Amino acid sequence: MKKFGLATQIFVALVLGIVVGAVFYGNKTAISYITPIGDIFIHLIKMIVVPIVISALIVAVAGVGDMKKLGKLGGKTILYFEIITTIAILMGLLAANIFQPGTGVDMSNLQQSDISSYKQTADATEKKGFAETIVHIVPKNVFESIAQGDLLPIIFFSVLFGLGVAAIGGKGKPVFNFFEGVLEAMFWVTNQVMKFAPFGVFALIAVTVAKFGVATLLPLGKLVLAVYVTVILFVVIVLGINARMVGVNIFTLIKILKEELILSFTTASSEAVLPNIMRKMEEFGCPKAVASFVIPTGYTFNLTGSAIYQALAALFVAQMYGVHMSLTEQITLLFVLMLTSKGMAGVPGASFVVVLATLGSMGLPLEGIALIAGIDRILDMIRSSVNVLGNALAAIVMSKWEGEFDNEKAKQYVETVKETKAA
Structure with a gap:
């Protein structure tokens, strides 16, 4: 398999997974044999995320050193994330009103799945007020947060620890070097x-197709189409304009991140490529401190693809049950989504949990999401x-905003990528 690049291997694995899944549709024995392969890959991905986030943020914050400068970078980053996420939610709501994906869906033809585990998390989320969400950011036991993969408290602790390393000057140098070494080792x-990715992709796709079958797509094809079209338009229009404003072509960025985008697409996990996009954005001209701060933080605050889906899914359920939502109710839905989507990083089935919590808050039938x-x-x-x-672009935007983006390095990197492809 060494003759082929990772992207090609993953694509072949995807196709084979669909074929094998279709052949063994409904075969519980085959599913039980294939499932562990996919589970091992997901566990491997989750294993690397927390050490990378902690070490990257500590290195980034300690590298910036100046608390005032870090505060400015943090403020700008969160502001950017909120603006771009709000636009994503608005596009999701607009698409749901245009496509009407839930209208006319025959619920008797749909297979209902067990969502009890997600519902428990959603109930807990729904009961949390704004104040409790803020309190949750501060960990009472950082090791408990690390064990649970709870990213918000982990980010808070890592930033604070990084500031501490910077504040103690020369004494903090060995600590800085240690975490820099941890980061390189985790890469x-x-x-x-x-x-192992091609094997993981094969197993994950095969199990999904074997469990639900290709026929599952047909009654919900309108929703799938609405999500994919809206997301593509968001990339071309919103991210495209955003990239152009900072002097970058969005399609050039897509080419640079080709392998990472294919891997995240086939595994349905953005966590798998966190180290690679940090490394590539640094090679593309972003300062290490900015890339190491913005990208891990974006994994909690800048999930635009998820935001589009959550808005569409909530209105889809309302339409499916014949519930008309007024403009005022949809504006309320926007604010509810902005609140519930924060702090969901690291939660299994995070988007599912957000939609469930949102449906509960809006008085919509929870059964619809099943x-x-x-x-x-x-x-x-x-x-x-x-x-x-979106997170790769955010690193570029913040680097430009801080006036620290290396344009010459970016040009050289693009040329290197072109030469590699030509070879």
């Missing part, structure tokens, strides 16, 4: 994990890819 570990569980992986594939692209 190496990630490269080894990626060698009917689209079968196609969740298909929808998760596109939203994960956009999350990756």
